[in-house]
Amino acid sequence: MPTPQQLKDAFKRKYKKEVTLEPEQRVPVFMDVFDEFVKDCGMQNNWRDATYEKFATIKKYLQGFDSELTLDALDETRLNDYVNYLHDTKNLRNSTTGKQIDFLKWFLRWSKRKGYPTNPAFDTFKPKLKTTRKKVIFLTMEELNRLREYPIPARKKYLERVRDVFLFCCFTGLRYSDVFNLKRSDVKAGHIEVTTLKTADSLLIELNNHSKAILDKYKDIPFERDKTLPVIRNQRMNTYLKELGELCGIDEPVGETYYKGGERIDVVTPKYALLGSHVGRRTFICNALSLGIPAQVVMKWTGHSDYTAMKPYIDIADDIKAGAMDKFNRL
Template sequence: MIHIKRNLIFSLEKRKKEGKLIIDNVPIRLRVNYEGIRVDIQTGYRIDIVKWNEDKQEVKNGSYNKSRQSSSSINSRLLELKVAIQDLFGEFESLDKIPTNEDIKQVAQTLKNKGKIQSKDQIANNLTEVFQKFVKENGRANNWSNATFTKFSGVKKHLNSFKTNLSFNDFDEDGLTDYLIHLRVVGKMKNSTIKKQLGFLKWFLRWSFEKKYHTNDAYQGFRPKIKDSNKTVIFLTEEEKSKIISYEIPSTKTYLERVRDVLLFTCYTGLRYSDVYNLRRSDLKPNHIEITTIKTSDNLIIEFNKHSRAIINKYAHIPYENDKALPVISNQKMNDYIKELGELAKINTPVRLTHYIGNIRTDEVLPKHELLGTHVGRRTFICSALAIGIPVQVVMKWTGHSDYKAMKPYIDVADKTKKNAMQKFDLL
C-alpha cells in the first residue's frame, strides 16, 4: 500500500484593498499540498486577523466573527473538514491510488452541501444533520459492520417519513408516541420490530443529548408497553441433524454437498456465517481455530472436535480464492440452498410463530425447513452444547457472548430438551 505525503494548512487569505492589507473579516483557507500538487479550499468562514492563531492554525479561544460564530464552532468545523480529507487520502492509499485535486474539492463541497460546515447552533436545528454525525462518529468509533450501517440507514428513512424538517422538540412524550404509531401504521411493523426501532432512536437521542445538541430528555422516561411474544429459537435437534447428515444427495444437486458441509461445520463450531465465509487456512491451528470475529471483533479460540476436523480435512487439499478454508458461497444463496436441503431431508416439524401488531395477535405455522438459514448452525451448536451439559460459561467463550441475557433463550431450550430426554426413560 502506498503512502501519500501531504501537508494540510489552515491560513488566512492575504488580500489588499487600495494597496492596504485587509485585516477584518478575512476568509479562512485550507491549503493541501501533496505529491507536487497544491489545492486551495475555501472553508466558508471568515475572521479578523487579530483573532487568528497562526501557529495553531485556528481561531483564538473566546473569539467571534462578524456573523457571531464562536471560535469553538468554527474550529470544530475546520477540524471536521481536515479529518474528512485525511480520510479521503486513507481510502486512496488502500487502493494504491492518488486522488486528484477535484477529488479533494469534492469532499469539501459535499460537506457544504450537507450543511456540515456550519455552527453547532445551526446544525442542532436540523435533527437529520445531527443524525448523520451520530452515524459517522459511532460507526468509526465502534467499527460498525455494513449491516449496522444499513440498519441505521433504515432508521433515518423512517425518521424522514415521519415528519419533514424534524427537530428534537418533536420528540416530547406525545411526539414519541406519535412516532410509535407511525411505525405501526405507516411502516406496518410488528411490535418486535418497533421495539428495535425505538431502541435505535433512544440511543441517538441519548448521544445527541450528551453532546448538548438539545435539552429534550423526554426519551429517558418513555417506556411504552408494547406487547410481544418470546422469540422462537430455530435450531436443529439431534434427530434432524442426523437426517441432514444421512440424506443421500442426488447427482443433479451436488452443490448441496458443500452447503451441507458448511452448515454442519457451523453446527460443530458455533461460528457465524460471516466468520466461516472469512475463515482462512492461516486461522487453522493443529488443535483449534483462532479468529477475530467480523461482527464483534472478539478474539476466539475454538477447539476442534472430530466432526469439525473431518470437514476441514475434507477440503484441506483444494485451493480456494484468498486461501479460504471452506467453499462458502454467498449468504443469500446459502440461505436458499439450506432451505432446499432441509425440505429434501424432510425437516418438516411444524413451527408456530406468534407476533403482534399493536394488540392484534397473529399466529403462523410453517414447516421448519422454511425457517432454516445460515443462522441455524450457530444456534444448533449452542443448544446442543448446553443440552449435553457443557457449562454455559464455556459455551460463551466459544461463541463470544458477553452476558447471560443473550444466552437465556438457549438455556431455556436446553432445559426443555433435557426434560424431554429424561421422559424417554418412561418408555423403557
C-alpha cells in the same frame, strides 16, 4: 422549548412560505445531525456494513414519518405518533418497533451530549409494546443427522458446499461472519483460533471429528483470500438452506406468536422455512448443552460473556433432557 422565532419559522415552512434565517436562528436539520451521528459513532465503534445498513433503514423510516422533523419537536406525543407509524404504516412487529425506538433514543442521547436542542421527552419515553420471547430455532440431533446424511441429488449439487459450511457452524458454534472470514492460518493442530468480527473476542475452539472432516475435505482446494471453506453470500446461503431443509423433510410445524400494535398474530411455519445460517450456531449451543457439556465450557467456545444470553438455550437443553429421561418409561 422552541423560541417564538423558531415557532414562527416552523409555521411559515409548513405553509410553504419562504423564510430566511440568520445563522444564529437556524434550527439544526434533523437528518444532517443524524448523518453526523452515524459518521461519528460508526468510526468510534468500528461499525460493520450491516450496522450502517440498519441505520440507513432507520433514517428512511424517520424521513417517511416526517421529512421536516426537528430534534426539539420529538415530545412524548410525537414519539407516540412515530410508534404508531412504525406498526400501522411500516407494518412492523412490536419487537422490531421496540428496537427502532431504542436506536432512535441512542441517537437522541448522542445529540443531547453534542449540545443540539433535543427535546428531553425521550429520556423517560417507554412505549407499551406487548411482545413475546423470540423462539430459538435449532436442529435436533435427529434432524442434524438427517441433513448430514441426506443424499443430495446430482441436479442439486450446488447444495453440497452450502451444507458443509452450515454443518461446520453446527459443530463449532461459529457465526456466519466468522466462518466467512476463516483463513487457513486460523486452523491449528486440533483447533481453530478466531477473533470474532461481531465482538472482537479471541476464541480457541477445539475440533471434533465432524468439523475436522469438513476442513480436510477442502484443505487442498484453493479459495480467494486464502479462505478455508467455500462460503457464499449470506442471503443466498439462507435461501439454499431452506431448499435443503425442505428436501431433507425438516418440516416440523413451528408455532410463533407476535404482536403488531394491540393485535395478536399466531402463525405456524414448517421448520425448513425458518432455516438460516445462524441456526447453525444455535444448533451447536443447544445440542452441546443437551449432551451435558457445562454452560461455562460452551460459553468459552461461543464467546458469550454472561448467563443471560445463554438462559434460553439452557432452558431448551433442560427440556430436551427431561424428554430423554422419559424414554426410560417406555422400556
